[in-house]
Amino acid sequence: MFEGLMILIVCGGDDPGGAQLRRFGAEAGLLIAADRGARYCLAAGLAPDVVVGDMDSLAPVELDELAGRGARLVRHRPDKDQTDSQLAVDLALEQSPASICLLGAAGDRLDHSLANIHLLLRAARRGVAARLITGAGDELFLVGGEFELTSCAGRTVSILPFAGRASGVTLEGFRYPLNEAVMEPWEPYGVSNVIESARAVIRVRAGWLLIMLLRPDLA
């Protein structure tokens, strides 16, 4: 889908499950696990290249197994300012990847899910395309500028302004199109739009849009 290095980051939220991990793991040039995410990798038969975090969610026997399978362990102190996911994203950005994919980054803890969405902006500001795939298969990513969606006709998509006002918002190929619209944070009217064309375009002149592309089977 993308040219260049894709880095998969497996976070310690809800377990993405073996099928999802192996599917995205097969595309990834580098696999980074954030703390408990390493456990999900091992259970799926994947060996992370790097494990980062305070390691407070991993048992000594797991750390031994990870090291034995060649993982580099990057341990931070527990009272750090960053979440384990942020440490993983920063480590990934050091490799200048073309894209980053976050799994296990959404789930029960809504605060962690939201913080992980903020990490998409951390990557985007560095010019790195980043997306977060929920356990259900919903795909979240940010658009600042222009983005083309292909082969997504029929899929439901929600669009919200992220980190402030988004202006000059144009949606082409959607059931509810927009033309140079302003989306204010207190006016979340972009929920449950539908892609109608084989080629749909999202454009924003100022600000960021959070795109939530729902899993294909969800009308």
Added chain:
Amino acid sequence: MFEGLMILIVCGGDDPGGAQLRRFGAEAGLLIAADRGARYCLAAGLAPDVVVGDMDSLAPVELDELAGRGARLVRHRPDKDQTDSQLAVDLALEQSPASICLLGAAGDRLDHSLANIHLLLRAARRGVAARLITGAGDELFLVGGEFELTSCAGRTVSILPFAGRASGVTLEGFRYPLNEAVMEPWEPYGVSNVIESARAVIRVRAGWLLIMLLRPDLA
């Protein structure tokens, strides 16, 4: 907790369950159900004062029962710009309440959860204190200005800038205090703070903070 009219809005996300509905229902001066939320109310033995939405999630027999129990039904067409939750919040704001509480507003659909968090800003800009309680009992609200938390010592709280940069951020009575800090949207370092004092203060000079107060039993 608050003086004046408290309006409870029950949305159509995950079912908050009877115990939570009855607890908050008892405090509310007005109960508004957004579409499917009305079903949750009926199951909990509560009759909404108003049901608003496109009614596409409710069966005719449920609509009859709601009307029979005195609910005002405010039906909108399905291809509206607003979500059912937004219609409910706008209806609530017309009553000039002191506060609004949203239940059933978070759950499986992350896009709906996020849009509902944006609705907190819709209320806050009108000077109405609004909070969203997740099914797990986590409490989300926005602070623009100053807010005092009492009787919350020991509870975990996550703080993120909302809708852009937050500056002049001061946290007193927290394990990780801040003093006139700037929180950028790409730097989500406010996750998993802990309240340490019987009286904790959150202050922000410009921008908005999203406060996520985790349920009491969650360390």
